[in-house]
Structures are given as structure tokens and as C-alpha cells.
Amino acid sequence: SAVISQKPSRDICQRGTSLTIQCQVDSQVTMMFWYRQQPGQSLTLIATANQGSEATYESGFVIDKFPISRPNLTFSTLTVSNMSPEDSSIYLCSVEDAAGSSYEQYFGPGTRLTVT
């Protein structure tokens, strides 16, 4: 299975600032995703990070607020822009691992963001 790391693991930020979260995978993967988990909630997909093209955003998420980069098949970044306390969440990156008839999706350890 793919090994995924995220930086930073946690941060406390002032409102109005921006934070960039990095996701690094130890192998080349086709599909990378970014999720948000608000306190006490389930995971919500923010966007699919596409290598070499603009990310595909889910309803309710926009590029100006959550710009995403995917320069290669092992790395992606998510920026949370102009933060407000409502952005306090765990942000997780995940990758798809499809082999034969099996399909697995693995998650990074997450970035715990608190906005004050």
C-alpha cells in the first residue's frame, strides 16, 4: 500500500491568513484527493487533484478558497485561503490504489487546522 505523509501535522492560524498543506506519496499514483473533516463530522471531498491540469472541485468548494496544485504523480498541495474559524478542520489527502479487481483508497495522517 502507498505510504502518504502530510505537512504540517497541525497548525494554529490567525483568521485572514492562508496555509498550504503538502501531501507526499512514496509511489506514483494516478488519483489524489483532498478531504475535509469538520469537528465531529464525517469526511467531505473537497476536490480531485489532477496532475498537469486544474483540480476538479466538488459542489460547495471553489478554487479561490482552496487552490490545489499537483505538479507530479507523487505530490500535491492544498491551500486554505483567507481563513476563518469555520475552516478549523482536519484536512486529509488520499490516494487511489487500484489493482486487478481490488480497489483501495489510503489516507494520509491528516493536518489538524485551528483558526483563531
Add this chain to the structure above:
Amino acid sequence: AQKITQTQPGMFVQEKEAVTLDCTYDTSDQSYGLFWYKQPSSGEMIFLIYQGSYDEQNATEGRYSLNFQKARKSANLVISASQLGDSAMYFCALYSSASKIIFGSGTRLSIRP
């Protein structure tokens, strides 16, 4: 439209007992997959088990098994011989043809010693 439902917000189970976590789903896709993830208090999402819609046998991974009833659209997770370390949030998830996963609301499992 895709939908995944977990009706048990919380469960308490005695150590060493088996526990079943419920999950029902709805999808118009013929080909799909179902996952279970464990999320301890540390926040990481740990992949437990996967069941493809065309798999004829129920998936098993160690103490975890997935009771897949396609006609009922249910994919319950069974944990045998529960351990204190099993205490965590458990999420059921549906993988759709659009290569996206949607998650249920989760079940908080607490194991009593």
C-alpha cells in the same frame, strides 16, 4: 445519486464480544465498492476492508469481515473478539463510478473492559 447511511451514532460493547456496525447504501451504479475505515482519536483514517459489488464472497481481513447483502443494499462490518484498541470512530464509505468516495456519518464504538 449516491447515499450511504450509518444509523448507529454510538455503540458500547464488552471486550471479547463480537460487534456488528450497520451500513446501508444507495447507488444507481452497477459497479461500485464499499469500504470501512477506522478513525482513532489521533485522527488518521485506517483502511480496514473493501468489498466490490461483483465479489461473490464476503470480504474478510483478520478479525474484520464485511457482511455484504446486495439485494438489501447493506454492508455491515463485523468485528470478532473485540479488543480495547478497537475503540474508535468507524466510517462506511461508497466508491462510485466517478472515482469518488462518499462517507457515512460514522459510528463511535466503545469497548468496555
